[in-house]
Amino acid sequence: MSKFKSLLVDDEKHGRDNLRSMLTNYCPEISIAGEAASVAEAKGLIDQLNPDVVFLDILMPQYNGFDLLDHFPNRKFAVIFVSASIDFGIQALKAGVLDYVLKPISINELQHATAKISAFFDNRKKGNTETASxxxxxxxxxxxxxxxxxxxxxxxxxxxxxxxxxxxxxxxxxxxxxxxxxxxxxxxxxxxxxxxxxxxxxxxxxxxxxxxxxxxxxxxxxxxxxxxxxxxxxxxxxxxxxxxx
CATH class of the missing domain: 2.40.50.1020 (LytTr DNA-binding domain)
Incomplete structure (x- = not known):
């Protein structure tokens, strides 16, 4: 099974720890390349690691998850929001987010989200060659x-x-x-x-x-x-x- 390289972004350490544990135990297709506690740190790690998928909290001090996405308007990585807030659905839609997992994290929801990553990249390849604009x-x-x-x-x-x-x-x-x-x-x-x-x-x-x-x-x-x-x-x-x- 090919693995997708991921970056975990959450200002709360226990949030990152919990997500890492669940991904490790229940989502074998995901490898964890790095973690970030802020938007600034995440931006640097994305440039450095070139992840396939970013698991991203929304509400963080100073800058939020959408601020991070603004730095990558033509991003090649998938984004899965992991948030305690249910208030950003339409905004996330406009931002092209792949999935939205609500905290506290459900194993089924997380697996459902990660299952979409492969289709995301398959569709992107097809889109590059087949889809008319x-x-x-x-x-x-x-x-x-x-x-x-x-x-x-x-x-x-x-x-x-x-x-x-x-x-x-x-x-x-x-x-x-x-x-x-x-x-x-x-x-x-x-x-x-x-x-x-x-x-x-x-x-x-x-x-x-x-x-x-x-x-x-x-x-x-x-x-x-x-x-x-x-x-x-x-x-x-x-x-x-x-x-x-």
Whole structure:
């Protein structure tokens, strides 16, 4: 079994000790290359050790876990948050965190998180060679090339689909929504309703109001149908950011 080199970052020594013990005893695919008690120390060790995965506390003195990630905007390592706080789910989603383990640490949760590391690197390799970053949107006067990452939401309109971008552009495309569902990345674009698909990176808030409503960063509200409710939450779990008390 190939091992993934890890760095443990937590300002509390007993937190690092407990995590090290659990990884050693229950996660044989993880090797521990180093430990850091602060963001500054962690930054230096990441540059020095080049870890595959960083187990990162969020709330630390002076600088927090997100401050560390700001130093590595194009990071190649996976990040698993290990925190006592449940308040940073959406922010962690935006930061591209692989998983979010809540303290006190559950063995099952930790193993579930570490099991995702291999898929993380496999998907990255595939993404480097196979995944398109742009899409051609044909319209009545020709076509437009848009970055897939800029698509905020898609709305079915009979046999047409309305595509909305972060810049406020809107395209009416003569293809049904299911055609877009087949070609857009399934780990990013979620079908929340028979008439809607959203880019999870633009998710701002979820509410149980009216059976389920998602609010996007542009303020638009998208329904989550009962049939799609489990699909929606399963998708969030893949990002490991749907944390319930």
């Amino acid at each position: 742009k899409i051609a949107l044909a319209h009545s006067n020709g076509f437009a090339i848009e970055e897939i990452a800029n698509i905020v939401r898609l709305h079915a309109d009979d046999n047409y689909t309305r595509v909305y971008t972060r810049e406020g552009k809107q395209y009416l495309i003569s293809k049904p929504l299911k055609d877009f569902e087949r070609v857009l990345p399934a780990d990013v674009f979620i079908r929340t309703h028979k008439s809607y698909m959203i880019n999870i990176h633009f998710l701002k808030e979820f509410s149980n109001e009216d059976g389920g409503l998602v609010t996007l960063q542009d303020g638009y509200k998208v329904p989550v149908s009962k049939r799609k409710n489990s699909v929606f939450f399963d998708a969030l779990k893949k990002f490991s950011l749907m944390i319930r008390p």
